[in-house]
Amino acid sequence: xxxxxxxxxxxxxxxxxxxxxxxxxxxxxxxxxxxxxxxxxxxxxxxxxxxxxxxxxxxxxxxxxxxxxxxxxxxxxxxxxxxxxxxxxxxxxxxxxxxxxxxxxxxxxxxxxxxxxxxxxxxxxxxxxxxxxxxxxxxxxxxxxxxxxxxxxxxxxxxxxxxxxxxxxxxxxxxxxxxxxxxxxxxxxxxxxxxxxxxxxxxxxxxxxxxxxxxxxxxxxxxxxxxxxxxxxxxxxxxxxxxxxxxxxxxxxxxxxxxxxxxxxxxxxxxxxxxxxxxxxxxxxxxxxxxxxxxxxxxxxxxxxxxxxxxxxxxxxxxxxxxxxxxxxxxxxxxxxxxxxxxxxxxxxxxxxxxxxxxxxxxxxxxxxxxxxxxxxxxxxxxxxxxxxxxxxxxxxxxxxxx
Amino acid sequence: xxxxxxxxxxxxxxxxxxxxxxxxxxxxxxxxxxxxxxxxxxxxxxxxxxxxxxxxxxxxxxxxxxxxxxxxxxxxxxxxxxxxxxxxxxxxxxxxxxxxxxxxxxxxxxxxxxxxxxxxxxxxxxxxxxxxxxxxxxxxxxxxxxxxxxxxxxxxxxxxxxxxxxxxxxxxxxxxxxxxxxxxxxxxxxxxxxxxxxxxxxxxxxxxxxxxxxxxxxxxxxxxxxxxxxxxxxxxxxxxxxxxxxxxxxxxxxxxxxxxxxxxxxxxxxxxxxxxxxxxxxxxxxxxxxxxxxxxxxxxxxxxxxxxxxxxxxxxxxxxxxxxxxxxxxxxxxxxxxxxxxxxxxxxxxxxxxxxxxxxxxxxxxxxxxxxxxxxxxxxxxxxxxxxxxxxxxxxxxxxxxx
Numbered sequence: 001x002x003x004x005x006x007x008x009x010x011x012x013x014x015x016x017x018x019x020x021x022x023x024x025x026x027x028x029x030x031x032x033x034x035x036x037x038x039x040x041x042x043x044x045x046x047x048x049x050x051x052x053x054x055x056x057x058x059x060x061x062x063x064x065x066x067x068x069x070x071x072x073x074x075x076x077x078x079x080x081x082x083x084x085x086x087x088x089x090x091x092x093x094x095x096x097x098x099x100x101x102x103x104x105x106x107x108x109x110x111x112x113x114x115x116x117x118x119x120x121x122x123x124x125x126x127x128x129x130x131x132x133x134x135x136x137x138x139x140x141x142x143x144x145x146x147x148x149x150x151x152x153x154x155x156x157x158x159x160x161x162x163x164x165x166x167x168x169x170x171x172x173x174x175x176x177x178x179x180x181x182x183x184x185x186x187x188x189x190x191x192x193x194x195x196x197x198x199x200x201x202x203x204x205x206x207x208x209x210x211x212x213x214x215x216x217x218x219x220x221x222x223x224x225x226x227x228x229x230x231x232x233x234x235x236x237x238x239x240x241x242x243x244x245x246x247x248x249x250x251x252x253x254x255x256x257x258x259x260x261x262x263x264x265x266x267x268x269x270x271x272x273x274x275x276x277x278x279x280x281x282x283x284x285x286x287x288x289x290x291x292x293x294x295x296x297x298x299x300x301x302x303x304x305x306x307x308x309x310x311x312x313x314x315x316x317x318x319x320x321x322x323x324x325x326x327x328x329x330x331x332x333x334x335x336x337x338x339x340x341x342x343x344x345x346x347x348x349x350x351x352x353x354x355x356x357x358x359x360x361x362x363x364x365x366x367x368x369x370x371x372x373x374x375x376x377x378x379x380x381x382x383x384x385x386x387x388x389x390x391x392x393x394x395x396x397x398x399x400x401x402x403x
Numbered sequence: 404x405x406x407x408x409x410x411x412x413x414x415x416x417x418x419x420x421x422x423x424x425x426x427x428x429x430x431x432x433x434x435x436x437x438x439x440x441x442x443x444x445x446x447x448x449x450x451x452x453x454x455x456x457x458x459x460x461x462x463x464x465x466x467x468x469x470x471x472x473x474x475x476x477x478x479x480x481x482x483x484x485x486x487x488x489x490x491x492x493x494x495x496x497x498x499x500x501x502x503x504x505x506x507x508x509x510x511x512x513x514x515x516x517x518x519x520x521x522x523x524x525x526x527x528x529x530x531x532x533x534x535x536x537x538x539x540x541x542x543x544x545x546x547x548x549x550x551x552x553x554x555x556x557x558x559x560x561x562x563x564x565x566x567x568x569x570x571x572x573x574x575x576x577x578x579x580x581x582x583x584x585x586x587x588x589x590x591x592x593x594x595x596x597x598x599x600x601x602x603x604x605x606x607x608x609x610x611x612x613x614x615x616x617x618x619x620x621x622x623x624x625x626x627x628x629x630x631x632x633x634x635x636x637x638x639x640x641x642x643x644x645x646x647x648x649x650x651x652x653x654x655x656x657x658x659x660x661x662x663x664x665x666x667x668x669x670x671x672x673x674x675x676x677x678x679x680x681x682x683x684x685x686x687x688x689x690x691x692x693x694x695x696x697x698x699x700x701x702x703x704x705x706x707x708x709x710x711x712x713x714x715x716x717x718x719x720x721x722x723x724x725x726x727x728x729x730x731x732x733x734x735x736x737x738x739x740x741x742x743x744x745x746x747x748x749x750x751x752x753x754x755x756x757x758x759x760x761x762x763x764x765x766x767x768x769x770x771x772x773x774x775x776x777x778x779x780x781x782x783x784x785x786x787x788x789x790x791x792x793x794x795x796x797x798x799x800x801x802x803x804x805x806x
Contacts, residue, residue, distance in 0.1 A: 344490075350488075354442050
């Protein structure tokens with residue numbers, strides 16, 4: 001039987017690596033940044049823009065928890081799965097809902113079976129479990145499904161972190177089992193070919209992937225390296241198409257996060273993608289690529305954009321600042337995105353100060369362009385053996401301050 | 404001396420006509436709809452989209468009052484004029500600020516000199532007059548400037564309407580005088596060539612327009628036809644590059660508006676564009692083209708889009724309606740805009756119901772596409788002598804109700 005997802009390494013430099021991920025919706029290179037489309041839209045950014053050459057996002061992330069609550073996975077299934085529902089033909093990764101339950105909902109009660117909680121939308125009682133998460137993600141038909149995990153606080157003590165990690169390990173097994181059943185049952189709404197054909201040949205595409213959903217496991221253990229090691233071993237034992245580091249960027253110190261990534265990522269299977277969930281700033285991305293990570297997602301480009309903050313090659317720029325009132329330069333003089341090619345700081349400041357929606361649209365676009373272009377430059381640097389120099393110069397640049 | 408703006412009639416059918424307006428920023432055909440960019444942005448719609456083939460807006464409107472208050476015309480002048488400030492190279496018409504003073508501000512006091520009022524932004528005391536309006540519009544450097552007028556309520560009694568119309572007539576003369584001075588002084592920030600050259604030849608472009616701003620006069624008189632006739636005569640006596648009907652769509656009955664347009668538009672100079680300010684629905688546009696109007700502007704496509712209303716070939720569609728929950732059809736099955744080519748009613752409803760910014764972005768885009776495409780079809784119909792049939796079928800279609 002062929003694989004749902006294939007990974008090939010293209011080049012390495014130290015722990016940093018560039019590779020290619022082949023999914024049923026095409027191939028893309030790593031390290032990769034996934035824009036976040038929580039409710040099925042990358043806030044304020046049209047899909048045409050995501051596909052345009054200055055962004056050219058190969059994969060986006062959508063949130064199972066949010067889509068499960070609204071519009072509901074059966075609505076999305078009835079519309080032919082998430083790709084058809086939102087009108088996006090490239091790859092989609094869905095998270096499991098675990099993190100949102102822990103970060104957004106009230107009154108949650110965790111048991112062996114799953115999590116009971118109240119919806120942040122209408123207060124209704126909900127129950128999410130490995131099985132439910134897999135069923136929802138099958139109805140969404142995403143290309144990469146995440147196992148259902150428990151995400152403890154960043155500063156969780158060893159005992160609590162162990163209990164949580166062990167629960168995550170048991171849930172990983174249940175996630176994998178229910179996922180496999182659902183694939184066999186044909187519940188996946190995002191099939192790109194007949195995944196229920198009578199032979200492997202019928203399922204095989206010219207590109208060598210099966211057309212089924214892929215599933216990633218998640219390594220937990222908070223900041224405790226022994227727990228992280230054990231979590232990794234138990235996750236690999238279950239066996240997944242890729243592996244993620246969860247439970248970071250949730251309140252711990254940045255140096256602690258880097259340390260955990262540095263100790264965990266290089267031990268993750270080298271023949272599968274490594275995904276650091278929910279991270280981070282452009283500097284975090286570069287630093288974690290240096291520690292062996294291949295995939296990232298973060299709301300920062302769009303959320304900070306809506307709040308008037310631009311990321312640039314010389315660091316962060318606050319568009320509200322009065323010093324930009326008549327500044328006709330683009331946000332970033334080194335950026336070639338459609339916003340920087342056309343609009344000045346003065347105009348963007350005016351739009352922001354007058355509450356024009358276009359401020360959020362344009363700042364989000366530029367920020368995504370900066371994140372995605374940074375990843376493009378990282379890939380080029382690794383391929384040409386210049387990543388160490390790139391990393392040093394990038395950090396000097398973003399630390400220099402916007403003029 | 405060459406003209407700032409040229410008008411050529413291409414074809415007629417009854418009072419309906421199609422023509423071409425040549426401005427210093429290129430030619431465009433009429434009847435034309437101008438998207439409204441109040442503060443220098445058509446709310447939620449990027450300029451790239453306005454330029455794309457499905458919208459292809461040839462001219463947009465910006466509001467002098469709003470831009471004068473924020474960011475201030477001196478900021479815009481410092482950034483090289485409005486075109487450079489916002490990043491739009493096609494034509495811009497600015498209104499005079501008169502209508503906004505009357506519709507938005509408190510405590511206004513009208514005198515022969517002008518209007519004193521309090522800003523709707525910060526309550527500060529402001530004074531707008533024909534001279535100030537011309538100075539602001541010169542700093543903006545728009546391609547078509549509107550004379551400063553007083554806009555009485557739609558139901559103004561004859562005496563009040565006469566006094567207001569006479570004031571508007573005196574202000575038209577002062578507007579024209581100050582406008583001409585400013586052109587001579589080179590105050591226009593939007594010059595496309597040396598408008599202060601030593602000879603007419605130096606000012607003349609290959610396209611035969613002078614490179615200076617054009618100015619339109621405004622006919623007032625509320626719903627009183629005798630006052631409208633007198634206003635028209637006095638405005639034409641001053642002499643402008645084009646003529647507008649102001650003070651409609653401000654509370655009067657729709658049939659009254661049509662009647663005024665029907666009686667006024669055909670009497671307006673046939674060798675200049677006729678502009679009906681602030682109107683209207685797609686049906687209004689078609690009906691007023693039939694009565695001889697060439698130019699329109701209205702906030703309806705974007706404002707109603709933000710409120711979840713789509714205009715379609717079968718009438719209005721309320722995207723909030725639960726009947727669209729799993730409807731995979733586009734907003735308008737006859738529309739070829741980028742939104743209708745890609746997104747379903749179900750998705751747009753979901754975006755709207757969850758408060759996603761993209762709902763406003765996409766609905767505004769579609770609505771603009773519908774208005775602009777309607778004008779395109781009107782022009783084709785007049786050229787091929789089929790406007791009467793088009794008008795009848797269009798009204799049947801939009802009256803039939805969305806399925």
